[in-house]
Amino acid sequence: MEYETKRQFPEPRASHFLEQFWQDIRYALRVLRKNPGFTAIAILTLALGIGANTAIFSVVNAVLIRPLPFTEPDRLVRIFETNDKLHLSQFSSSVLNYLSWKEQSPRSFDQMGIIGFVSLNLTGTGEPEQFNATSISPSLLPILGIHTIAGRNFRDDEDQPGSPPVVMLSEGLWKRRFAGDPALIGKTIALNGIQYTVVGITPAALSVLTASDINVPLTIDPGKEARLNHVTVAVARLKHGVTLPQAQSEMTSIARRVAQQFPEIKDWGVLLTPFPQWIIAAQLRTALLVLLSAVVFVLLIACANMANLLLARAAGRHQEIAVRLALGAGRQRLIRQFLTESALLSLLGGAVGVLASVWVVRSMGASLPAGLLPISDVSADSTVILFALGISLCTGLLFGLAPALQTANSDLNAILKQGGRSGTGGARPALRRALIASELALATVLLVGAGLLTQSLFHLRAAPLGYQPDHLLTFQLSPPAARYQGVPKTWLLYKSLIDSLQSLPGVRGAAVSSGLPFAGGSYTTTPMAPIGKSILPAGNSIPIDWRLVSPAYFQTMQIPLLRGRLFDEHDDTNSAPVMVVSKKTADSLWGADDPLGRVLSVVASGRQFTVIGVVGDVRNTSLNQDPTPATYMSAAFRQLPLMDVVVRTDAEPNAVLASVRQRVHEIDAELPMANVRTMTDWIANNAAQPRLNSTLLEIFSLVALIIAAIGIYGVLSYSVNQRTREIGVRIALGSQRSDVVKLVAREGLIIALAGIGAGLLAAFAVSRVMASLLYGISVNDITTFAVVAAMLLVVAAAACYVPALRATRIDPIVALRYE
Secondary structure, eight states, X not given: OHHHHHHHSOOOOHHHHHHHHHHHHHHHHHHHHHOHHHHHHHHHHHHHHHHHHHHHHHHHIIIIISOOSSSSGGGEEEEEEEEGGGTEEEEOEEHHHHHHHHHTOOTTEEEEXXXXXXXXXXXXXXXXXXXXXXXXXXXXXXXXXXXXSEEOOOOGGGGSTTOOOEEEEEHHHHHHHHTTOGGGTTOEEEETTEEXXXXXXXXXXXXXXXXXXXEEEOOOOGGGOOTTXXXXXXXXXXXXXXXXXXXXXXXXXXXXXXXXXXXXXXXXXXXXXXXXXXHSOHHHHHHHHHHHHHHHHHHHHHHHHHHHHHHHHHHTTHHHHHHHHHTTOOHHHHHHHHHHHHHHHHHHHHHHHHHHHHHHHHHHHHHSOTTSSSOSOOOOOHHHXXXXXXHHHHHHHHHHHHHHHHHHTOOHHHHHHTTXXXXXXXXXXXXXXXXXXXXXXHHXXXXXHHHHHHHHHHHHHHSOOSSOOTTEEEEEEOOOTTTSOSHHHHHHHHHHHHHHHHTSTXXXXXXXXXXXXXXXXXXOEEEEEEESSOSSOTTOOEEEEEEEEOTTHHHHHTOOEEXXXXXXXXOSTTSOOEEEEEHHHHHHHHTTSOOXXXXXXXXXXXXXXXXXXXXXXXXXXXXXXXXXXXXEEETTTOOOSSEEEEEEESSOGGXXXXXXXXXXXHHOTTOOOEEEEEHHHHHHXXXXXXXXXXXXXXXXXXXXXHXXXXXXXXXXXXXXXHTHHHHHHHHHTTOOHHHHHHHHHHHHHHHHHHHHHHHHHHHHHHGGGGGGGOSSSOTTOHHHHHHHHHHHHHHHHHHHHHHHHHHHTOOHHHHHHOO
């Protein structure tokens, strides 16, 4: 008897479950194979949603989630200097202030380090090449917790003035220029005409921080430094157990003591910022999170559409379900079978989507401007693969659960009584309408966001630059100090080059500057104070951008002269120091008074300049940043190690590039041209991130709109099929075909209005997150909201039209025979 009971009620076994699971998979594959059209549409819909999510998550993972390639990066901080009086919240560090902090021996830090920036020309091994290099303290690599992959780090005594010149090369440069030759360690290379001994090869991780291929020791001669010259990056590693607020409190006290010792920095303080917060700009972080939210919306829309498709498809399978229930199939087993089908669909769609996302990420990485992302490697690692697998399974459960529960809970008797007739399918119309309304609500939010970003990009492109960017060719030069010692000799080089370039056919003008707009050169800001009468309170100063330019700079850039005069050949080291200021500088310092003849003092050096002219304002650093106060000094007085050359041409700038390069080599064959670009290229590079944000959101919105429109069409088509008899009776009783159109269209438009209305309310609430990404437009721009609503209504009406038209063609006689 005991034996028979066990045979009748066997205990569940893992092998039995696996056997049933394998049966479910094989049956699901047969069902999908029998409906190739439905399967293809479903896989494509899911591939769009899952692929878009995987592609954007790959970038988010690389930038925001993947730890920085340093040891315990959460303990790394950058030390900014601040000045509330000058409205400077995150400013570079002064070398002398850094030394004073170290002398105070902060107990919060294991070590402190510093990074400077230099320009170096590599010669003697192939074509001359210019590099934006970094000068670093020997403590930097230990602070970051990284090691050289060949050779050694700088020694502590190698950062002293007069030490033998040594250099570390990046792994990338080592492999590209020297074929990864290990024998390079200990040999010398020529940098700026000086022989440097190669002592080590640094890993790619260091370039994440320095963005350079060459590193030399930062030598400090305190006697040649100014305490208000903020040009370096100071970093530190927190000791174990020390929190950021504790370290901030100690550094604030130290900065206060240093300020008491040196009154010129009495208004300066310090701010500790964690590495991730510093390296990853807040605007980039916001943009990535907005894009990730957008693709999640696309996936939710795809899920809602898939649920509708499965509900409609389940209506044709009720006879099959009824027979299986009648033969003893359990409802749990049926739910599992339906979920297996939806999960299999989702996994197939996910596989296609992941393959597409890999291609998209590679294409995106190849097309993005250098420096747009703080990392160079965006790839599908194990985290991305697990993410794709996870959202594929969750998506399958999400869109498959409602149809599975509804079908498994169908009334067996009611279905069997229908016999061979096509039943209603039990699909609750309210559920399907709610799903479509939710699709439209999500699509509305996406379209509003895309509309705001598109209009912002339009405003950026239309923003006045203050100069004429067309037909401008730009490049950078860094004459080695070993061969061009002193201002007069370096100025003679630039003056000879300008004269030579201006004589070229097709060249209308040439000039040099210490920094061009958007060109990534030497951006310099320093506090300046007016001498004498000013609208500023006595003794106050403001941060002002300063540039060193040749006399023809303003004419070459076509920056208008508003008052006074520009520099000429008489403004040199033998004349009194003079300055040209921007309109914003004049307005900020002297208001409506005449600025000509006024004197402006550079706070750091105490040097005074007389204003001789006023020029138009120029956007220098970013398209979405209004022009800031700027001053211009004659390059004949001083040149920076790195200078920009700008050439205005009659035709396409690249057409004269070969001639320009020849003239440079005629003057100095070992002087490389770097960052050769047109000014329009620099502007396009500056607009790359907002353009990418706008383009991606537009694409996601279009996909969402198409899926939502298909959903409306599907719901109304299903409704027409279910109401064939009713519509036939209405027509037979005298209803006009226009009445039938209104009947069907009204149903669709009510759904559309409900979804669009809910979406507009949601967009009004969430659009504030995008405020930092917008320029020249409000987050609650009424025009954008109205245009989006109107467009969605038009699309919804178009989606309603075909089912409504088909309803008018129903033959009343056929309809009355229906069922």
